[in-house]
Amino acid sequence: MTSHFMNLHPLMTDLQLIWFRQDLRIHDHSALWHAQQAGPCIAIVILSPAQWQRHDDATIKIDFYLRQLKSLKQQLQTLNIPLIIEQADLWDDIPEKILHWLNTLQIQTVHANIEYELNENQRDRRVIQHLANAQKSLKLYHDRCIFNVGTLLNKNQQPYKVFGAFKKSAYEQLHISLPQCFPPPEVQTPIDLTTQLPTHITSTTELGLVATPREQQELWPVTEAYAWTKLDDFIQNDVQHYDQTRDFPNLQQTSMLSPYLNIGILSIRQCLQALFRPHYGLFEITQRGQQIWLDELLWREFYQHILFHFPHLSKGHSFKTELQHLSWRDAKQDLYAWQHGLTGIPIVDAGMRQLLHTGWMHNRVRMICAMFLSKNLLIDWRLGEQWFMQHLIDGDLAANNGGWQWCASTGVDAVPYFRIFNPVTQSERFDPNGDYIRQWLPELAHLNAKVIHAPYTFQKDIQLDYPKPIVDLKQSRLRAIEHFKQHSS
Ligand SMILES: Cc1cc2nc3c(=O)[nH]c(=O)nc-3n(C[C@H](O)[C@H](O)[C@H](O)COP(=O)(O)OP(=O)(O)OC[C@H]3O[C@@H](n4cnc5c(N)ncnc54)[C@H](O)[C@@H]3O)c2cc1C
Structure with a gap:
């Protein structure tokens, strides 16, 4: 364990504590900027492994977080901001830890960015x-969203429950002013402290977790500079085609920025500024790709606002209360097959294996896999939501819950229950050559572009080291429609 020994300057009464959570960056950081306006800063990060486990955070996501934390520590050093690394297994212990450091360092105020989830909110209220x-x-400061959560309301001062109306209102606001980034952080005069600060950043293995393989780590490099380059590359080369390419999983033409946005390596304002940089920062939409990408950022925004306004979502409840007690199949073998990419439906299995191998899955395939589980298999969407959370590097309660409840037709502005994707048709449409399937299911790599989407249907006598479909797509579709019809008002 390394440590700082410093003498507290007697006049250093305006010292501030800045608490980093899901916002591991120093640029365009609302709380850091405000804290620096008030005085010289000391930073703190509190690691909570038991809490992460309760929230089903994936090991790959924790590893990503800890790797970025090392980079944050170095960046803070360049600003002369010492970083305390604390551990409080559960959040119940946090108020006391924070108070301990405020007392020890003779600090009055701790600054942090708001987190909108229920437990996070309760933790902060206790603090x-x-x-x-x-x-x-x-x-506390707003930082994670484009608009301060709680401020974008309809004319009856109620939260929007339809994405189209939310988006219209968001566009109106953006026309008035595009959110600006905060000025760069300042290099402060080094602080003299007499206190020893814990600074050791633990590894996933020290936490008793399986080490993330190097190949997986290499897929997701950390640092703010890397995230900026990735964002700039996307804006320069891909966003103009985004409307045409985004649904084709083998093209890899989406930004793949979700993990960076999720733990705050990148801010949402930085994304907006990059998107409108070619227009000198004016809210001017000249390409369809640009508009559609903005709309995706607004889906993220919509689900964050919804989670804030409807806290019962954080407790695993359906948004549609009439569907809260919908019964689901208890089908452990089917669930296992889905989780491990062994359903016999190639596009579903390819997606689920991409998730296991990389910690990420393409959005179109997330929808196909989620709908297959909740409709064709009629398995509780919460089990799928949990599995995704346990394996996604970008696992985020608002987006994950929103995505799952959209697919399961239980959510806000969700797909109607009778509009069920046929995974084979989706596969033919969005992976026409079968290249995505070939990448993740090597046992099917030799099949042609027609057969690969449903091998046992298109070639009856085929012999493969690959499971037969665990469910009949037509019958299971009808079963789901009938089941939902009975429970829908
Ligand atoms: C069942 C299901 C579960 C999901 N779980 C998560 C999750 O845990 N975390 C997560 O960040 N996203 C989740 N999504 C949304 C979406 O799939 C991912 O954000 C997207 O695939 C990330 O890839 P990208 O960064 O290349 O996105 P891009 O297409 O480049 O979009 C840019 C950004 O917009 C946001 N975004 C895009 N689509 C959505 C969406 N539908 N809902 C909310 N935000 C969106 C993301 O922050 C994304 O990084 C889920 C979707 C579904 C259907």
């Missing part, structure tokens, strides 16, 4: 209360 008893305070 606020605990600090108030000691005449200290936690100051």
